[in-house]
Amino acid sequence: xxxxxxxxxxxxxxxxxxxxxxxxxxxxxxxxxxxxxxxxxxxxxxxxxxxxxxxxxxxxxxxxxxxxxxxxxxxxxxxxxxxxxxxxxxxxxxxxxxxxxxxxxxxxxxxxxxxxxxxxxxxxxxxxxxxxxxxxxxxxxxxxxxxxxxxxxxxxxxxxxxxxxxxxxxxxxxxxxxxxxxxxxxxxxxxxxxxxxxxxxxxx
Amino acid sequence: xxxxxxxxxxxxxxxxxxxxxxxxxxxxxxxxxxxxxxxxxxxxxxxxxxxxxxxxxxxxxxxxxxxxxxxxxxxxxxxxxxxxxxxxxxxxxxxxxxxxxxxxxxxxxxxxxxxxxxxxxxxxxxxxxxxxxxxxxxxxxxxxxxxxxxxxxxxxxxxxxxxxxxxxxxxxxxxxxxxxxxxxxxxxxxxxxxxxxxxxxxxxxxxxxxxxxxxxxxxxxxxxxxxxxxxx
Numbered sequence: 001x002x003x004x005x006x007x008x009x010x011x012x013x014x015x016x017x018x019x020x021x022x023x024x025x026x027x028x029x030x031x032x033x034x035x036x037x038x039x040x041x042x043x044x045x046x047x048x049x050x051x052x053x054x055x056x057x058x059x060x061x062x063x064x065x066x067x068x069x070x071x072x073x074x075x076x077x078x079x080x081x082x083x084x085x086x087x088x089x090x091x092x093x094x095x096x097x098x099x100x101x102x103x104x105x106x107x108x109x110x111x112x113x114x115x116x117x118x119x120x121x122x123x124x125x126x127x128x129x130x131x132x133x134x135x136x137x138x139x140x141x142x143x144x145x146x147x148x149x150x151x152x153x154x155x156x157x158x159x160x161x162x163x164x165x166x167x168x169x170x171x172x173x174x175x176x177x178x179x180x181x182x183x184x185x186x187x188x189x190x191x192x193x194x195x196x197x198x199x200x201x202x203x204x
Numbered sequence: 205x206x207x208x209x210x211x212x213x214x215x216x217x218x219x220x221x222x223x224x225x226x227x228x229x230x231x232x233x234x235x236x237x238x239x240x241x242x243x244x245x246x247x248x249x250x251x252x253x254x255x256x257x258x259x260x261x262x263x264x265x266x267x268x269x270x271x272x273x274x275x276x277x278x279x280x281x282x283x284x285x286x287x288x289x290x291x292x293x294x295x296x297x298x299x300x301x302x303x304x305x306x307x308x309x310x311x312x313x314x315x316x317x318x319x320x321x322x323x324x325x326x327x328x329x330x331x332x333x334x335x336x337x338x339x340x341x342x343x344x345x346x347x348x349x350x351x352x353x354x355x356x357x358x359x360x361x362x363x364x365x366x367x368x369x370x371x372x373x374x375x376x377x378x379x380x381x382x383x384x385x386x387x388x389x390x391x392x393x394x395x396x397x398x399x400x401x402x403x404x405x406x407x408x409x410x411x412x413x414x415x416x417x418x419x420x421x422x423x424x425x426x427x428x429x430x431x432x433x434x435x436x
Contacts, residue, residue, distance in 0.1 A: 076434065080362075080367055080435070083390065139301075
């Protein structure tokens with residue numbers, strides 16, 4: 001008699017568990033249906049790819065380095081501000097160094113030609129100002145859809161490139177850091193060598 | 205003897221319960237728990253949360269920099285009550301061209317708009333066919349086969365720095381229909397045009413886009429949309 005009662009209790013417990021499993025599965029299916037539109041999180045990416053080629057005075061390649069960079073917090077702000085239509089004119093700056101300047105070594109600030117005589121640029125970058133940077137947005141070729149910054153700087157002083165950055169100088173004098181990275185292994189440069197810099201910032 | 209039987213029965217009961225419990229545990233392990241319902245201001249809070257952790261940007265990764273596009277669509281009944289709410293991420297469509305063009309000095313940005321496909325009234329034959337709901341800033345260029353809804357707001361958001369763009373607006377479906385795709389649209393002009401002058405003659409680019417599981421809209425329901433675009 002006791003055995004019969006026990007088996008009845010087991011059967012009831014089993015049915016209860018099965019019912020709970022069924023309800024849970026329905027809840028999961030319902031939740032999946034509701035969340036189905038959700039695309040993979042953080043699906044869109046922007047890539048900042050650097051190539052720095054160090055050349056000897058005779059044009060031969062002394063070293064070559066490729067690496068990725070990351071967007072600065074102020075770069076986030078600048079992009080939002082730009083897409084909100086609140087932009088004035090701006091010029092690009094690529095900074096490497098310190099390898100430039102006379103006497104005391106300054107960071108090499110490669111700028112677009114429009115900043116060559118800009119009072120804010122002259123004040124900020126001092127003798128490191130080098131208006132040799134070109135910004136383009138190719139619509140064909142391997143860099144189609146990217147913003148490409150390129151320029152070359154001759155090192156006035158020997159040293160090492162340890163940190164690189166891209167920045168934008170807005171016509172109101174505001175300088176925004178856009179992307180930057182610290183190199184895990186610095187790039188040695190001797191006075192008289194040329195640094196060819198190309199940065200491709202890609203959105204995908 | 206009865207004691208032995210009782211022990212056997214207890215053991216059998218334990219085994220059965222264990223077998224019944226195992227599949228349920230396995231199910232829980234394999235399926236991620238669904239997201240909890242989000243608050244109305246979840247989109248903006250996420251922007252603030254992201255900006256509170258700038259140290260993450262100090263480290264470059266192979267994946268590089270990321271752009272986020274997060275949508276929230278709230279369907280409201282004519283009495284203002286909420287019929288449904290959806291949140292999802294979108295994908296960059298032609299936004300790379302816009303970003304590269306604006307950053308490369310070949311484009312100026314114009315007004316923003318949002319296109320909800322297709323629970324509104326199109327401009328086709330007879331004017332009564334299904335079309336997109338085009339929610340736009342005041343001076344945005346029109347969009348073909350869509351019903352126009354002005355009043356899109358574009359604002360900067362984020363704490364402590366304004367590092368996200370929030371687009372928000374609303375449309376109303378007269379005859380009902382189904383939403384199956386959503387798009388953000390950025391209009392642009394040649395770089396020689398100032399942003400303030402880049403209006404109705406601008407060229408439309410689909411900035412981000414996402415196909416979604418169909419959302420059924422009843423006649424008279426409104427569609428409140430918020431999109432957060434941010435970068436990290």
